[in-house]
Each structure stands twice: as C-alpha cells, then as structure tokens.
Amino acid sequence: MNVWTRRVVIGTAAVSMALSVAACGKAGDGGKSGGDGKTIGLLLPENKTTRYETFDRPLITKKIEALCGDCQVKYNNADQDTQNQKKQFDALITQGVKVIILDPVDYKATKSWVNQAAKKGVKVVAYDRLAEGDISAYVSYDNEKIGRLQGQALVKALGDKAKDSNVVMINGSPTDPNAPFFKRGAHSVLDKQVKKVVYEQDIPDWSSDEANKKMAAAIDSLGKDGIQGVYSANDGMAGGIITALKQQGIKVPVGGQDSELAGLQRILTGDQAFTIYKQIQPQADTTAEIAVRLLKGDKIDSLTPTKVDSLSGEVKGIPAKLYDAQIVTKDNIEDTVVKDKVYPASRICADDAKAACEAAGIK
Numbered sequence: 567m568n569v570w571t572r573r574v575v576i577g578t579a580a581v582s583m584a585l586s587v588a589a590c591g592k593a594g595d596g597g598k599s600g601g602d603g604k605t606i607g608l609l610l611p612e613n614k615t616t617r618y619e620t621f622d623r624p625l626i627t628k629k630i631e632a633l634c635g636d637c638q639v640k641y642n643n644a645d646q647d648t649q650n651q652k653k654q655f656d657a658l659i660t661q662g663v664k665v666i667i668l669d670p671v672d673y674k675a676t677k678s679w680v681n682q683a684a685k686k687g688v689k690v691v692a693y694d695r696l697a698e699g700d701i702s703a704y705v706s707y708d709n710e711k712i713g714r715l716q717g718q719a720l721v722k723a724l725g726d727k728a729k730d731s732n733v734v735m736i737n738g739s740p741t742d743p744n745a746p747f748f749k750r751g752a753h754s755v756l757d758k759q760v761k762k763v764v765y766e767q768d769i770p771d772w773s774s775d776e777a778n779k780k781m782a783a784a785i786d787s788l789g790k791d792g793i794q795g796v797y798s799a800n801d802g803m804a805g806g807i808i809t810a811l812k813q814q815g816i817k818v819p820v821g822g823q824d825s826e827l828a829g830l831q832r833i834l835t836g837d838q839a840f841t842i843y844k845q846i847q848p849q850a851d852t853t854a855e856i857a858v859r860l861l862k863g864d865k866i867d868s869l870t871p872t873k874v875d876s877l878s879g880e881v882k883g884i885p886a887k888l889y890d891a892q893i894v895t896k897d898n899i900e901d902t903v904v905k906d907k908v909y910p911a912s913r914i915c916a917d918d919a920k921a922a923c924e925a926a927g928i929k
Contacts, residue, residue, distance in 0.1 A: 601729055602639050606630055606857045607666035608660040611695070614772060616826055618669075619643070621846045621908075622694075626667065628852035637858065639710060646771050648672045648741070655679050665689045665861045667853055670697045672741035673877065689860040693853050696884075698876055703866055704886040705853045707844055708742045712891050713751020715842055716797060718822055719893045720752075721759045723819035723839040724795050728760050731794035734784045735766040736777050738799035743877050748799050748823070756797065763786055769803060778806030785814050796820040801829030801841055808837050815842040825894055825903050827897050830914050833896050834922035843902050844891040852887050898926045 608626055610618045627639045641842025644651035644787035650673045656679070658666055666683070667775060668690050670676045680690050689702040696704050721728045733756055738745030745768065756763055765784040769776045777798065783795065795818050796811070798804035804822035811818065819839040822829050856866050870885035894902050904911050915923035923929075 592717075596650055603664060603861065605661070605663050606637060607655075607663045607668075607921070608639050608641045609651060609654055609658075609666065610641075610643045610669050611651065611773070613643055614774075615800070615824065617824060617846060622669075622850055625847055625850035626693075626854050629851045631857045632857060633855060634861070636646065637861070643733040644671050648675050652679060655683075656808055657896070659683055659686065659688060663688070665691070665857050667691045667693050667857055668697055669693045670695050670743075673697050674683060674741070675741040677878075677880075681784060691853060691857050691859075694744070694849070696874065696877060698878055698880070700881060701876070701884050702860060703856050703870055704874060704884050705849055705856065706744070706886075706888055707849070708888045709747035710751040710754075712823065712844070713748040713753075714755055715751075715891060715893050716748065716799075716823060716840075717735075717752040717759075719840040719842075719895070720795055720797055720821045721755060723821065724760065727794065731760045732764040732788070733760050733795045733797060733874050734781070734788075734793055735763050735797045736780060736799065736805075737766065737768045737797075738804055739770055739772050741770070742772070745799060746877075752797055760795070764792065769799075772800060772802060774802045774806035776806075777803035778810045781807040781810035782813075785810065785816065789906050790814055790816055794818055798822045800824050801826040801832075801838075804829060804838055804841075805832070808832065811837055812837075812873025825908065827909055827913060830894075830899055830909070831905060831917075831919040833894070833899065834914070834919045834926060836896075836922070840893055840895045842891050843894045843908075845906065846891065846908075847906075849889055850851055870876055896926055898924075899926070904928065 578744035613619050630637055630639055642654040648671050651671050677698035683690055692701045692704040694706050724731050737749045767780045796807055798807050798820055801822035801824045805895055808820055821840045823842040825841045825843040829838055829841045852869055856869050859866050870887050872886040872888055873883045874886045875882050909926050
C-alpha cells in the first residue's frame with residue numbers, strides 16, 4: 567500500500583515528528599508525562615497506507631493544538647503490529663493520559679484494553695476503524711456505502727459488458743473492521759449486475775505485494791480471457807494488481823479507494839478506472855474536537871448525531887459521526903482532490919502523468 571518504500575516512509579515520519587516537536591514543543595513522543603490532564607494520545611495503525619502520516623496525523627495534531635493551546639499530543643504508529651499497539655496503548659495509560667484516539671490494527675484485540683481503560687476513567691475515541699470495547703465515540707465513514715460506490719463504479723467502467731463480465735475481488739485485511747463493510751457493499755452491487763465473482767481473497771495487512779500474488783494466482787486459475795474486471799478494496803493493492811495484469815498483457819477495469827497519489831496518477835494514465843475520495847480533514851477535525859471536549863469534560867452530542875453498535879454487538883449506542891465519500895474518475899479529479907488541495911496539480915501531474923493531465927485539462 568505504499569507509494570514510497572517503507573524506509574522512506576519511516577524516515578519521513580521521523581523527520582516530520584522531529585520538526586513538529588522542535589516547532590511546537592508540544593506534539594510528539596517527548597514532553598511531560600500525560601498525567602496533567604492536558605495530553606491526548608494518538609495511535610495510528612500502520613504506515614503502508616500513505617494517508618496516515620501524510621494527512622491524518624498532522625491534521626489531528628494541528629486541530630487539537632488550535633482548540634487547546636496548552637495540550638500536547640503523544641503519537642505512535644503501530645507499524646501493523648497488534649502487540650506493538652497494545653504496548654503503546656498501555657504506556658499512555660501508565661503515563662496518565664485520559665483521552666486516547668485509537669485507530670486499531672486488529673479491532674477484536676482491543677476489547678480488553680479499552681475496557682480496562684474505561685474502568686480507569688480513560689476515554690477512547692475510535693478513529694476510522696471501530697474498535698471493540700467500551701468506546702466513548704467513533705468517527706469514520708459509511709463504509710458499506712463506500713463498498714456500494716466501489717461496486718457501482720466498477721459496473722459503470724465495465725459498461726454494456728457488465729452482465730457478461732467475470733470479476734475478481736481483492737478485499738482488505740481481515741483484522742480491519744471496515745473491510746467486511748466494503749466487501750458487503752460491493753457484493754450487494756456486483757452480485758446483481760455482473761455475471762459472476764469468480765475469484766475472491768482477503769489480503770492481510772492490505773499488502774500490495776500479497777495482492778499482486780493473489781492476482782497472479784487468479785490469472786493462472788482463470789486464464790487471460792477469464793477476467794473482465796477487478797475490485798480492489800484500496801489504491802495500494804490496486805497498484806500490485808495492475809502490475810500483475812500488465813505482466814500478463816491484460817487490460818481490464820480496476821478500481822480502488824483512498825485517492826492516493828499513485829492511484830490518481832494511474833487513473834489519469836488509464837491504468838486504473840476509479841478511486842474513492844474520502845475527505846480526511848473533516849474526519850480528523852471532528853475527532854480532534856471530540857477528544858478535546860472529552861478531555862475538558864464537555865458534552866459531545868452535537869458532534870455525534872449517529873449511534874452505532876460494536877461489531878460484536880456487545881456495546882450498544884456508541885456516539886458516532888459517519889461521513890460520506892464519492893467516486894473519483896479522470897473526469898472529476900480536478901473538482902475533488904485538486905479543488906480540496908489534497909494534492910496540488912503539480913504533484914499529480916508529474917512524470918508519466920504529465921501528458922495525461924494536459925489531455926484532461928488539469929493545470
């Protein structure tokens with residue numbers, strides 16, 4: 567799922583963290599212990615997906631600091647390791663942190679951590695992925711609807727051949743609670759509007775390399791003419807899938823999710839059919855405001871108009887805010903991610919995408 571190598575991503579994150587601490591003297595891993603009621607923990611799950619270090623972390627930190635000038639953020643990334651994330655979570659509790667924003671690696675594993683934290687008066691805000699346990703709030707997207715959008719976009723890309731098309735589905739990580747909703751939503755469309763889903767795999771850790779291997783296995787099993795379209799749960803895996811297809815000389819519609827830079831460039835060059843654009847800033851800002859209100863003991867009702875139940879059904883009526891998303895194709899990149907300044911046109915239109923941008927009228 568990474569556009570850069572893991573070494574570059576980790577190195578960039580380290581430099582970003584150092585600069586943040588030097589500039590503010592507040593955000594990051596350093597500073598005072600969190601027992602002063604002015605610290606919010608932020609735990610993100612991995613850095614294979616470029617959004618976490620590029621967008622989620624800096625946006626949440628910036629908003630918290632804007633709302634609470636004397637607050638600090640203690641941040642850690644679990645690097646897709648559940649036990650590492652548990653240690654990070656436990657350390658925040660030991661330090662006396664009273665509010666933790668948690669995007670879990672494995673949502674099922676969090677139940678005992680979150681419940682123990684709640685008994686100690688610690689508020690946990692589930693961010694992007696719904697963790698198990700006594701959660702105080704949840705901020706994400708309508709993930710089943712996102713799956714439906716993905717299915718609809720793939721059907722549209724297949725055009726009048728959709729009814730006769732065999733589709734491969736490469737789904738997200740089994741430990742990510744959002745992945746089953748994406749899958750369910752996509753199936754609700756594809757099962758009715760394409761000929762058949764002929765091959766389907768869940769991919770641990772959202773691994774692009776593993777998606778590449780599974781796509782190669784699907785081609786070996788079904789043959790070059792046995793696949794007319796591919797559903798990819800996100801853009802990172804779509805990159806691996808498209809590489810496998812190209813190696814066999816196969817050109818079929820492939821969709822993704824997250825509007826990653828590389829995915830947008832593939833859409834412009836015609837290698838990828840679509841992605842899903844989820845506005846991260848509103849999600850990050852709302853989460854930060856909820857965390858600050860919980861830290862101050864204020865009500866969060868106005869920020870959480872929806873109620874959801876945990877996936878296990880053990881926790882009912884969790885206060886939540888769920889955002890919508892939209893399909894992005896070559897036709898509306900400029901009116902979505904460029905307009906919202908997710909990426910400047912100059913970055914999207916670099917290298918191989920330059921000529922495609924000119925043809926699409928993106929400046």
